[in-house]
Amino acid sequence: MEKTKTTSVPEEFGSQVFNDKVMKERLPKDIYKAVKKTIENGTHLELDVANTVAAVMKEWALEHGATHFTHWFQPMTGLTAEKHDSFISPTGNGGVIMEFSGKELVKGEPDASSFPSGGLRATFEARGYTAWDPSSPAFIKDGSLYIPTAFCSYGGEALDKKTPLLRSMEALSKESVKMLHLLGDADVTHVDTTVGSEQEYFLIDKDLYLKRKDLVMCGRTLLGASAPKGQEMEDHYFGVLKPKVSEYMHDLDHELWKLGVPAKTKHNEVAPSQHELAPIFETANVAADHNQLTMEIMKKVADKHNYACLLHEKPFEGINGSGKHNNWSIVTDTGINLLDPGKTPAENTEFLTFLAATIAAVDDYADLMRISVASAGNDHRLGANEAPPAVISIFVGDELEAVLESIINDTDFKAAEKTQMGMGAHVLPHITKDTTDRNRTSPFAFTGNKFEFRMPGSSLSVADPNVVLNTAVAEELSQMFEKLKDVPAEEFDEKLHALIKEMLTEHKRIIFNGNGYTDEWIAEAEKRGLYNLKSLPDAMPRLLVDKNVKLFVDHKIFTKVEIESRYEIYLENYAKTIHIESLALQEMVKKDFTAGLLAYQKVISDEAAKKKELLPDLTCGYETDLMKTLDTESEAIMTELKKLDADTAKAETIEEPLEKGKFYHEVVLEDMSSLRGAVDVAEAIIPDQYLPYPTYDSLLFSLR
Ligand code: ADP
Ligand code: MG
Numbered sequence: 001m002e003k004t005k006t007t008s009v010p011e012e013f014g015s016q017v018f019n020d021k022v023m024k025e026r027l028p029k030d031i032y033k034a035v036k037k038t039i040e041n042g043t044h045l046e047l048d049v050a051n052t053v054a055a056v057m058k059e060w061a062l063e064h065g066a067t068h069f070t071h072w073f074q075p076m077t078g079l080t081a082e083k084h085d086s087f088i089s090p091t092g093n094g095g096v097i098m099e100f101s102g103k104e105l106v107k108g109e110p111d112a113s114s115f116p117s118g119g120l121r122a123t124f125e126a127r128g129y130t131a132w133d134p135s136s137p138a139f140i141k142d143g144s145l146y147i148p149t150a151f152c153s154y155g156g157e158a159l160d161k162k163t164p165l166l167r168s169m170e171a172l173s174k175e176s177v178k179m180l181h182l183l184g185d186a187d188v189t190h191v192d193t194t195v196g197s198e199q200e201y202f203l204i205d206k207d208l209y210l211k212r213k214d215l216v217m218c219g220r221t222l223l224g225a226s227a228p229k230g231q232e233m234e235d236h237y238f239g240v241l242k243p244k245v246s247e248y249m250h251d252l253d254h255e256l257w258k259l260g261v262p263a264k265t266k267h268n269e270v271a272p273s274q275h276e277l278a279p280i281f282e283t284a285n286v287a288a289d290h291n292q293l294t295m296e297i298m299k300k301v302a303d304k305h306n307y308a309c310l311l312h313e314k315p316f317e318g319i320n321g322s323g324k325h326n327n328w329s330i331v332t333d334t335g336i337n338l339l340d341p342g343k344t345p346a347e348n349t350e351f352l353t354f355l356a357a358t359i360a361a362v363d364d365y366a367d368l369m370r371i372s373v374a375s376a377g378n379d380h381r382l383g384a385n386e387a388p389p390a391v392i393s394i395f396v397g398d399e400l401e402a403v404l405e406s407i408i409n410d411t412d413f414k415a416a417e418k419t420q421m422g423m424g425a426h427v428l429p430h431i432t433k434d435t436t437d438r439n440r441t442s443p444f445a446f447t448g449n450k451f452e453f454r455m456p457g458s459s460l461s462v463a464d465p466n467v468v469l470n471t472a473v474a475e476e477l478s479q480m481f482e483k484l485k486d487v488p489a490e491e492f493d494e495k496l497h498a499l500i501k502e503m504l505t506e507h508k509r510i511i512f513n514g515n516g517y518t519d520e521w522i523a524e525a526e527k528r529g530l531y532n533l534k535s536l537p538d539a540m541p542r543l544l545v546d547k548n549v550k551l552f553v554d555h556k557i558f559t560k561v562e563i564e565s566r567y568e569i570y571l572e573n574y575a576k577t578i579h580i581e582s583l584a585l586q587e588m589v590k591k592d593f594t595a596g597l598l599a600y601q602k603v604i605s606d607e608a609a610k611k612k613e614l615l616p617d618l619t620c621g622y623e624t625d626l627m628k629t630l631d632t633e634s635e636a637i638m639t640e641l642k643k644l645d646a647d648t649a650k651a652e653t654i655e656e657p658l659e660k661g662k663f664y665h666e667v668v669l670e671d672m673s674s675l676r677g678a679v680d681v682a683e684a685i686i687p688d689q690y691l692p693y694p695t696y697d698s699l700l701f702s703l704r
Contacts, residue, residue: 014260016064018057018138018145026056039135040190040333042170050102057138058087058100061145068144069100071108071130073151074161076116076569078375078461080292081151083110084144105147106132112151116572117159118565127154133162136289139259148289157562161463164557165285168470169193171555175477176330176338176354182484183350183496188332193470194450196281197291197462198265200322201298202273202310203245205702208694209308213588218577219312219459220377222585223593223676225684226318227696239268242703245275248305252277255297261290270386271320272700281327281450284470288463291324295459307703313457314380316696321381322458326465329450330354330473340449341400349496352407354473356503357480358451359394361472362444363510365551366392367531367542368472369444369455372465374536374570376577378457379665383534385517388443388454391525391532393512395442401513407497408505441516471555476503536574537661543567571657578664578672582648585672588693589641593679596691601630603690626685633682640675647671 007015014021023032034049045053061069068084075081087098112128130149138147151160158164169192176191209215214222241249249266256263262280269276277298279290295311302309314321330338338354362369369392373382381387396404405411439445443455456465480499487495509528514521525532533539542548544567552558558566608623647667654660688695 009257012254013257013262016140016258017260018060019260020137022060023053023056026060027053035134042135045106045134047102047106050106052102054100054102054105057105057145058098061100061140062087062098064140066140066143066145069104070144070146071110071132071149072146073110073130073149074288074292074461074463075151075159076118076161076566076573078161078459080296081110081115082144082146083108108149110151112153112159115151115159116569117153118568118572128152128159129154133166133285135166135283136286137260141259157559157565161461161467162285162288164467165288165463165470167557168467168474168555169284171474171557172330172470172477175474175481176332178481179353179477180332180350182481183353185332185334185336185350187334188336190333191330191338192333193284193466194281194329194331194337195284195287195462195466196279196327196450197287197456198276198278198325198327199291199294199298200269200274200276200324200458202271202315202322203248203275203302203307203703204273204310204699206303206306206308208699208702211693212699213592213693214581214584215308215310215315217584218581219310220315220380220581221317221696221699222581222672223588223679223683224317224696224699225680227700236268236272236274237270241266241268244305245703248301248307249275249277251305252298252301255301256294259290259293259297261293261297263294269320269322271316273703274320274322281329284328284462284466288461288466291462311459313375313377313459314384316700319700320386321384323381323387323454324456324458324460324462326453326456326462327447327450328453328466328469337449339446339451349493352500353480353496354477355446356500357473357476359510360476360503360507361469362392362394363507364476365468365472365548366510367533367539367545368468368548368551369453369465370531370533371539371543371570372468373455373457373460374533374539375457375460376536376574376581377459378455379535381457382455388441389516389522389525389532390534391516391522391530392443392455392510393516393521393525393530394451394510395439395445395513395516396511397439397446398513400446401511404504404508404511407501408508410501439513439516442512443516467557471551471557474555475551535665536570537658537665540567540571540661541658543570568657571661575651575657575660575664578668579648579652582644582668582672585675586641586644586648589637589675589679592692593683596686597630597634597682600686600690601627604630629685630682633678636678637675637682640671640678644668644671644675 023035027035031049031052034045035053037043038045068086070082070084072080072082087100088096089099091097108130109127110130128151130151133148133150136148138145140146150163150166152163153159172193173191177188180188212221214220253263253266262282263277264280265278267276268274277294279294281287282290298309311322332338338350341348341351370390382390443453445452445454453465453469456462483499484492484495509530512521522532533542543563549560549563552563553560604623604626608620611618611620651660651663651668654663683691683695
């Protein structure tokens, strides 16, 4: 890793990116304009324009040391995929020249047959294609030009996470613009969804990591007794960065900056060895690409620093897992943040409209929001005491809640002295940030000028939750528009106010400002009729209910076939994940743990025998006690191992995806937990030196 940086950060930032600045400098004026138009309005790019862009892009890439190009996409694995082609083209006399055409820039044809496609595989041919997303800039990494693309089947069905995200941003833009025009804001032609995703991660020593099969294969520890110290002292959160960790973060920032990722904040998190990185927010699809890059670069830089970076949602039992907070808002092309309450009543009308739409969206589609963050990993986190519950609710803060109450009850809102602005139920005070950002336990919190969705797990693609949010809000706006579009001008304000009141009254059950981590809230949520979908198999059937299918189909996000394929992919992925975990756990217990157990038992019995030989009257009570405990646990371990083995085999015979997922959840995961329980009791009394893998103490407290 290069240490001495001669360039300044502004020079370094985006130096590997074919960004607007580069395009403006290098593209002919008319071509630059055409590309900008495509980026801003999503219009079609003519082939001759694409050819010129490709030629300029290639020259730039060669200057930056690239020899290859790749279409970079985000298949349903949740990871990114890439296949590299070199620029070389034979000249006929044994030499080569470097070539790159507009066609190669715009479209690629990777073999799609090995990517998850759910039921789609049966209905489409193996070929898929990737299509350039010009709104996310190309960049250079490891000698290749990376071209962000969307990935579809030959029939046009989405096989990736980006296509629906782009479609949902379009849907939200369309409905927002309609609504804004109706509200009298005629200048707006387009809105963007903005996303800032805070990324949590763990760093552990690489050598220790490599000795744990569970971490290497599954990303989380499947067994292991707790360390005497966890996070109870709360001494890690925002604590002083350790020098080596600080060096890592420093390099990470620079690597990300070169790629144009606006990494902004870094700090220690609650759990030992846990950290967070937050970027400055960007347009949702760019933010999604940049978050994927961030995760990749985090791992890569960790490797160079002799660390392993864990992005699993729950790498260690008993201490906090990792999330990815999705900060979300909507901004117009005239620069207005529609979720900023602002200071004037006129803006407040827009704000209240979009706020009401968002509240209604989250209530009406809470089941989809839950599904959008469901994964085998995140199931361990949601509902655990450090993470939001699986129940979706909205935190708006006391001040905003008082405003909403005043609208619902037709009373004048009396703002607190310091923020008093104007009166009248539809006139808001300026909502100061410190009155909105206090509740860290809410799954979906209003934080001043944006909403923060805190349920996404650390390894999730942010595309997933934003597809649901964008589409659901688009739907509510569209319903509002239908109710208001024919209202005469003189009645408009009154009717709008009445509609907002009606929506808030209907959806106020989703608003909860209290502590989301308590059992009382779970009971209360049930009374309010809110969903509590605890696991992926619990949640997944909701994807196929009529209202949800209709939502996606109406807004052209997914066809019914695409939804069904996704349903299968998520369940398949869930079952596969737990299947691998089960096998990894069994192997670790049978080989690694057992080796340690037997070695220690031998030492104890040898010691006891030696003592007895020397002094036959000794009781050897301590040794006997240890032996007995280890023996009892060994019996339990053997029984649990057999059960896990048999149940895992049984799970694999189940064909129907939901039934299979449920069996893994209800039976196999339970078996794993029982087996782990017995192993952990024994492990806690076996000295580290007998175990071939590092224990929690060293994993969590080894960083310097
Ligand atoms: P914190 O939550 O730590 O107080 P901020 O509220 O400033 O910090 O920002 C948290 C994240 O939210 C950052 O990634 C930031 O860029 C992002 N963010 C801020 N404003 C918006 C917005 N309008 N839309 C989307 N994300 C935003
Ligand atoms: Mg935050």
